[in-house]
Amino acid sequence: MRTTVRRVDTTQLLKGVLDLAVLAALRDEDGYGYDILRRLRAAGLEEVGDASVYGTLRRLFNGGLLNTYVVPSDEGPHRKYYGLNPAGRAELQRSGKIWHGFSSTMDDLLRERGAA
């Protein structure tokens, strides 16, 4: 068997929390795909790719967590907006709690051992 020591990198971490990040980006305001990508990057998640956001939106929508509507635009193409439905808000709360618990555990662990 091959063993790999996996270094923590943001891309890897992002995979686990991308759903939560997109849900969080939509908490206060509906948005369309590229808009959401900009919000995530502005929040500091520079590594997020467009395909990731697009794919995640498709998946969350298919999973029944988002509603969607099209907004016509005078200049440029129509925009497909996504927003949280009640199921999406419930999921955001649940996943958010799990994340808080996990991240504070990691914080404590790192602080106790003097690693951070």
Added chain:
Amino acid sequence: MNTTAQDEIRDYVEAVRQALAGLSAETREELLEDLPEHLAEVRAEGSGTLRDRLGSPEAYAAELRATAGLVGDFPEPPEPRFPHLIEARDNALHVLRQVDVRVGPVIGYAKASDFLVLLRPAWWVLRGYLAAMAIAFLLASNHGDMGLLPRIGDSDLVALVLLTGSVIVSLALARRSQALSRLPRWALRAGTAFLIIFAVAGFAGADSDTRNVPYSETNYDYNNGGNPYSNVQDVYVYDSQGQLVVGARLYDQEGNPIQLGNNYCTDSTGASARSRTLGYPYCPGDAPFGTGESAPSTSASAPASAPASAPASVPASAPVSPSPPR
């Protein structure tokens, strides 16, 4: 949005679709359903082509596949179908390379394969010969009687022409095999495999033919280590006058009596009885050249008592049998 942008988007989506081949069509279409609209939004947001801003369609597809994965619905790229076989093949190749390098210096080359490469033209000639033999074998009516030349209809001339032609074709194929496309190359390999099997079978046949002389009555017993005279049933000795010697005794150089045949005689009625004569022949009545009375060299009035005149002419002779011929 102008036409150029639409073309760009369509091309990009198509390339992503290609890169997602391997997903089920349903999953793929579901993933791509909104992509043209999405890319149109992206395209409208800033400057630069989609490739500049999003990277290659293949990378985009890979990211999509990785992040949009519904559990179990987005399989990883397929594993090799027979990982054990591939591993075994790699191991075997590794061992072969080791042997190649180790054996080479023993026979005076850097690698054993260097030497084998030098043998290639010899193989091409041999291949031509084998092909000629195979052709002759398939065309010949008498498969067992071909010999070592590709004879068709027992003709040496045809054999030589066929042999020369086959060798030339084989050499020409060797020169051109590098330039062959896939299908002819596989056909050539299959043909070579057939020739090798044919050659092994032919060699085994020729080998066993050489070892086993065909069966025949006389040397069958000899080959089995038996007595070469075991088919001799009686011995008839004739003297210089053509007279049958009766009651002859045979000895070898050690003075040991030579036992040949059996002393049972079959008379004209077909009944078998033990011979009463001592010495050869057991059955004078069966003498192949007669008893000598009618021989031209002897007088017609020669007495029937041939034995009486015979003893002196029997070398190393035994006593004359007292018993008269039947």
